[in-house]
Ligand SMILES: Cc1ncc(C[n+]2csc(CCOP(=O)(O)OP(=O)(O)O)c2C)c(N)n1
């Protein structure tokens with residue numbers, strides 16, 4: 114395997130252990146519960162059931178129902194209770210069973226959590242974390258498969274992260290918890306079982322910093338969550354043809370790491386944005402615009418390309434579902450055409 | 457000579473042919489879901505499914521007096537409602553198999569199964585999603601001067617969504633022809649209703665919205681049919697909404713990925729011994745509506761319909777990939 118495709122970053126502490134993405138998130142929550150008595154977990158079926166995706170798993174046995182709280186099926190109220198608790202001294206990590214159900218809680222997240230500090234002139238803080246399993250690929254259809262990162266990324270006052278590796282899943286969750294403001298963590302459902310080396314103990318992954326997962330000089334791909342892995346697979350294939358793709362893992366939608374993206378595009382002159390959310394008005398639109406507005410614009414050798422979700426809800430039929438979001442072959446095709454000057 | 461008073465409501469109220477059809481539908485629901493389970497195991501169905509095995513009396517008895525003009529809103533656990541309202545199991549299997557001939561043309565799957573032509577406005581992936589929609593359907597009937605009613609199915613878990621409270625209040629203040637039918641199967645996923653809900657019975661909530669609320673044995677076909685008879689009559693007479701709570705139990709896990717850690721084997725077995733289908737079937741035989749051979753024939757009919765349905769679904773074409781954005785909006789005029 115090419116050293117450039119190695120996803121795990123070596124961390125100063127050295128000690129790592131192999132964990133799945135889900136285990137890494139659980140490890141982060143256990144560390145948080147141990148470190149800070151004000152941390153509480155809230156969500157539907159996160160106790161005995163262990164969470165719909167078995168992320169909290171046995172935390173109820175280890176920390177008890179006062180710290181691992183099953184809520185009734187009340188997303189708006191539950192999120193609001195988390196906001197109120199955060200406002201007054203607790204540090205809740207609130208799990209939505211699926212990110213889609215955050216639509217029921219938009220009021221508390223968007224109108225309250227995101228704006229309280231500002232509306233109160235800096236006199237209040239809402240250090241709440243919302244965990245949201247996101248994305249398609251599970252056959253769960255239109256109301257259980259969405260990618261809302263652009264929705265929340267549009268709201269000043271929120272921070273929005275999308276870890277693509279077990280290491281980042283842990284580090285970004287701990288960073289979210291350490292952050293004095295509300296943070297949304299999108300966890301991709303198809304990554305929960307993915308394994309990787311994860312540093313043991315407490316550490317944080319900075320919010321707002323992208324990661325270069327593979328270096329290359331021909332084309333820049335900016336991708337997030339599962340798309341990072343599809344982009345890396347496409348890049349490995351294209352390398353066999355002599356096309357060197359640089360793959361940037363966005364990691365954070367808000368704030369967005371302009372510097373890393375601009376520097377890469379200045380080097381390659383070609384940009385492809387790959388994201389699972391609906392293509393129109395999605396994260397790729399923001400990335401395209403920031404390049405168009407920056408000094409990197411002069412370095413572009415081809416029009417910017419975007420691959421995003423279809424302009425449709427996620428369909429049930431598996432072939433349609435695959436067709437509704439970018440796949441490795443789509444990325445490969447567009448990146449190749451970009452590299453060859455065919456767009 | 458049977459004493460009139462000891463005859464269950466359903467036996468007195470419905471014609472033998474209707475009762476026979478009700479039994480057929482209950483068997484059909486059970487067999488359909490067993491067929492769906494098997495198809496899932498064989499990889500013909502993907503995603504997940506929420507089975508209502510054990511809750512068949514609630515679905516069928518609730519829909520007994522509904523016509524195609526009457527509407528229902530259903531839930532994620534909606535196969536039974538769909539069949540009870542009159543859907544064809546072949547088109548349901550086709551939907552589960554992701555086929556173009558399915559009720560949702562392969563776009564929705566189990567969680568969005570619907571049959572708008574028979575008045576089923578659809579299952580729902582969002583807990584509580586159907587509650588205000590049902591109120592809207594009842595508003596249409598009232599505004600347009602029609603006498604159709606809407607039955608809104610929801611679970612014990614859904615009664616803690618804000619949408620439940622908002623919907624019941626509006627139905628009450630506008631006296632709309634809607635019947636809220638709670639299928640209380642004791643759990644919302646793993647969370648016991650006794651933990652999640654502040655009142656002992658979901659029907660107690662009705663008092664807060666000035667509507668009648670009753671709790672019935674949801675595995676007793678006749679008890680459910682009688683409660684609905686009263687509520688539907690009230691709705692059709694323009695007297696407003698009602699809340700009926702059917703106490704029942706799902707035999708299977710919440711979905712395909714349930715480890716059943718929150719309930720005991722004893723509890724599951726106890727409820728399995730209270731099989732609503734066996735009970736209704738025995739009742740029909742006891743009251744001379746059917747004999748044992750007649751009941752066997754009803755079950756065999758249902759079995760055949762399921763077998764035929766699976767074959768229809770297997771043989772059906774899948775939607776074309778190019779049509780991924782079809783149905784997002786109304787078809788544009790050419
Ligand atoms: C708004 C929303 N929250 C959570 C879920 C996940 N979920 C699906 S079904 C379910 C339990 C619903 O319980 P209940 O209403 O009692 O219906 P039952 O499953 O018992 O039939 C949950 C939590 C969802 N689909 N929608």
Ligand SMILES: [Mg+2]
Nearest residue numbers: 611612643644
């Ligand atoms: Mg329930």
